[in-house]
């Protein structure tokens with residue numbers, strides 16, 4: 561084991577992450593869900609349909625599972641075989657506790673380095689790796705190892721730290737490292753006092769305001785006293801994937817990247833100018849204007865499965881898909897967490913996270929109809945749209961669905977000829 565891995569393993573042995581949860585059912589009942597969980601995000605992960613391996617259940621890997629992710633995935637994806645790998649025995653012990661508590665016969669746990677995951681001799685239709693690769697001395701090596709066990713047609717959900725919002729975190733890490741502050745109770749107490757004394761304008765202050773979990777010492781250590789961590793900008797995410805032979809498969813929540821929602825506070829002409837950029841340019845610009853992305857959560861696929869990366873013929877849904885004659889074949893699915901939140905006159909309110917939208921009856925019927933059971937083309941025939949003149953109906957529905965996609969409220973699968981046979 562190299563020095564970096566040894567110090568990372570030591571941290572997660574002493575400070576198993578996340579702070580342990582003792583009952584998954586209760587936690588989920590409180591509203592807990594993990595971004596990119598295959599159970600909730602199948603349309604985003606596999607727009608052409610979920611691959612069906614012959615002779616075995618679909619396999620999901622949680623790489624660097626921590627204390628609960630592998631058990632959570634096994635609990636919520638009962639029809640899948642879930643494998644959890646982690647360096648930390650303390651984390652795996654808690655995964656085992658959850659396995660026993662919830663009777664998770666579909667879960668296997670291994671202690672080890674994800675860079676050696678190929679030694680398990682398995683391939684996975686889904687891989688979840690969140691908050692892990694940025695702690696490796698060479699994250700590229702870790703990503704290549706994951707890519708090597710991704711089944712053809714499979715998809716990964718990755719979470720990497722975002723560089724802009726964490727600027728102040730790295731400033732403090734730098735100071736605490738120079739001061740040789742340890743990860744023990746005395747070190748944590750010292751670092752907490754230091755953080756309290758930061759001037760109002762310190763970049764870390766803004767980060768601290770938005771990170772409620774820092775109340776837990778485990779999260780505080782993970783943030784400010786980590787021996788190895790780095791972060792990525794939007795263009796660096798794409799470069800990272802490309803070096804590993806992977807294709808970008810979409811953000812788990814488009815709302816943070818497209819100008820529509822992310823630049824709501826900007827004047828319409830500024831927002832429109834950014835929105836007119838090609839998608840990757842737009843996302844890079846939005847990141848630099850908002851500075852609020854502390855993490856990037858996204859989907860990656862084998863580049864060979866992405867016939868035309870970034871184009872409408874590929875697997876990933878892109879803005880261009882809504883401009884092609886095939887758009888009515890797309891199959892809309894409401895995103896996890898999107899809920900009706902009441903009515904206002906004839907309008908219906910929907911909420912997802914911090915976003916609220918107000919829709920008239922026709923648009924509300926479209927969103928309610930976006931349940932994965934029919935294509936966009938079939939939605940055009942909804943009785944609620946009868947009032948919309950046929951001459952403009954197609955264009956209005958198409959633009960509405962494209963906007964719901966940019967706001968992250970709807971994901972799309974590919975129906976018609978684009979679906980998996």
Ligand SMILES: C[S@@+](CC[C@H](N)C(=O)[O-])C[C@H]1O[C@@H](n2cnc3c(N)ncnc32)[C@H](O)[C@@H]1O
Pocket residue numbers: 565568569572577578623624625626627628629645646647648651672673674675689690691692695696782
């Ligand atoms: C911040 S925690 C994230 C846990 C979990 N993925 C989640 O999102 O809640 C990072 C985890 O990755 C594990 N880890 C770090 N480097 C690893 C490696 N090279 N191989 C396997 N696990 C690793 C750590 O032990 C720790 O449990």
